[in-house]
Amino acid sequence: MRSTAFAPVRIIYVGVSPLKVIVAVSLAIAALLLLALGPRADEDLPKDRVVIDYWEKWTGNEELGIRDAVDDFNRTVGAEKHIYVRYVSTSTINLKTLMATAAGVPPDVAGLWDNNLVQFASLDALEPLDDLATQHGIDESTYMPVYWKGCHWNGHLYSLISTPATIAMFYNTKIFHENADRLRAVGLDPDRAPRSIDELDAYAKVLDDIGPDGHISRAGYLPLEPGWYITDTFMWFGGSIWDQKTEKFTLTDPKVVNAFKWVQSYSRRLGKDAMNEFRGGVSGGATNWASPQNPFLTSSVVMIQQGPWMANHILNYNPAMDGLKSANEENLQEPLEQRRKRIQWAAAPFPSAVPGVNDACYAPFDTLVIPKGCKHIKEAFEFIAFINRQDVMEKLCNAHSKNSPLRKVSADFLEHHKNPYIDVFEKLAASPNAQSVPQIPIMPEVGDELNNAAQSIALLQAQPEDALREAQVRLQAKYDDFMQKRRARNQ
């Protein structure tokens, strides 16, 4: 019986040539040796240090900037306190952090988006940092108020900042000067940016280049280009979409409605189809933004709403706009006034629709959080605190061409920054009219609903009042449901 059962095995071996057996056995031995003695993920890590895993979203130049900061930490404070930060660059950082946290193996530090901060905190997925921040002397006096407030939820500090931004207006000074006579003819100054929404509309109208057939060759301004902050337009109209006290959405607030009416006015003036064709052709929204085809860089759109990082993109993708032949020619030691004269663009606060309300802006930021379940909380915060040191923060923000979240900035930071208009962004960050992302636990849903409403409005599919009312009803129901479930869990 036994010999019958093994008979097929014997038959197989009989037909195999010795050479094949030698090759197969050699490969098997090589595989086993590789498994036993091959490279290990942690073999290069210092044995005498606590290893901190830091997951971050950046790639390219921005990754180089943060890697530099990580290296500085490992060389200095890390070496002194026996901590080593292992940097991992990853896409969809929120998703990866979510999965790892759910699985109980989160990174020690994660660089979440600001609109995920309250969402994660409300699900009890982040460590509160209040005590650790106090121990390191980081408090309200360290940070610009808008960012300090943005890092809090429900009375607790849940993050500090890696790099922040403020959203301003970039405008093409060359096109302004080429059209100086036409601008002056309608009483506009070609040597400065518009200072009110009415003025912005007037500048845009003059700078539009529309053919007799209605096709747009150049747009003075387009709310949908790039359209990243279209859902935040209410901030420049003095409105708010959320009342924290009553926990109610206020999308039908007349100021919010007016903001979206203004967005729609561009579709009506330029024509929905012509605008679509133009945007579809030049749009930098999704694929062309970080490329020489960015419509601001091709002079297809004269004024845009953007963050301070745009200076980096201008330098890298169209150095001619900076008066240079290549990005390598950039000399940050050149006097600021001289640099500003050389470049063919400028930045200014995006105009406010409310008379007397100056320097209104949206202030987004990149967070540094410690997910729940992290094994080295104290050591993780050492790294976060290091990044928030003035010298480190300035170096990092300069590398990213962004403003600083800290109240104190050095003169050198302002004089020799990659963005020659960084003072504009710093001023906006310090403004009492600056707003960070609304602190709503269902913020990703709010963003999607508002985006959809904004698109329907811009495409003339819906009246602003109707689209916003519908979105408000849906969002309020979702928020109430979320909070009811949260209460049921006794959170």
Next chain:
Amino acid sequence: MTKLERRNLFKGLAFLSPWLIGFAVFTLLPIILSFYFSLCDYSLLQTPVYRGAENYRTLATDPVFWQSMRVTAKFALLALPSGMILALILALLLNVKIRGQSIYRTIIFLPSLVPAVALAMIWLWLYNPKLGLINLGLRHLGVSSPPGWLSDPVWSLPALVLMSLWGVGNTVIIYLAGLQDVPADLYEAASLDGAGTLAKIWHVTIPSISPVIFFNLIIAIIGTVQQFTLPFIMTPSGQPARATYFYTMYLYDNAFSYLKMGQGSAMAWIQLLIILALTGIAFWTSKRWVYYQGK
């Protein structure tokens, strides 16, 4: 069962065990758990709390759910028949014995090998309203205002349907394989009866390859209902104004952006039931139009 049979059974199972364990842990268990999660309030970050059919009730009254369902249904109604018919026509043409037949077959099949992201990038440029080759061609043909394609809520879904035809190569290959099995004597008999080319296709070819058509139909139903990658890359969040917000995109958003894994699981189960129902209908009707040789 004899001792030998038992021993052989154990040996067979032992050899199968890597797949069996993998299937049980990575497929069967998640399927079972997803059904349980569909009955729970579950964010991934917290313990699931049983809530009965609440997720299903919420979805039934959610206009975005129905919007995503409509978008997917429209896409399926347009893409499924057009893809099936085009693939069949191409297969019939490629089956004609002409010089360079294998080259033509390769050309038709090649596009289906292009990775989804590369495909999306190619079509984003082709659909560029100002600089794209499609509108350039239309302008040469005298169309003064060609569509805005992906930026136009009216044209964005048809644009995705048109693009889906790019990948018919796989279906064409399966049809071609089926066409090789059509008995030549049937064509000879049809010729003797005076049938022309179209009559031969209608009365001989199509009935003979009906099992292949049926197979392609089932695969196409599953593929169109699960449409995700290309719209996810090309029209994020279903832009413009949710005109291309597919069912699976909303499922993904619910589960991974809004952290409503319970609702996402419920959507997955609804999708499974829809696919099962459509497949069931296809099987039920197949008795009337699918012919198996020898039966």
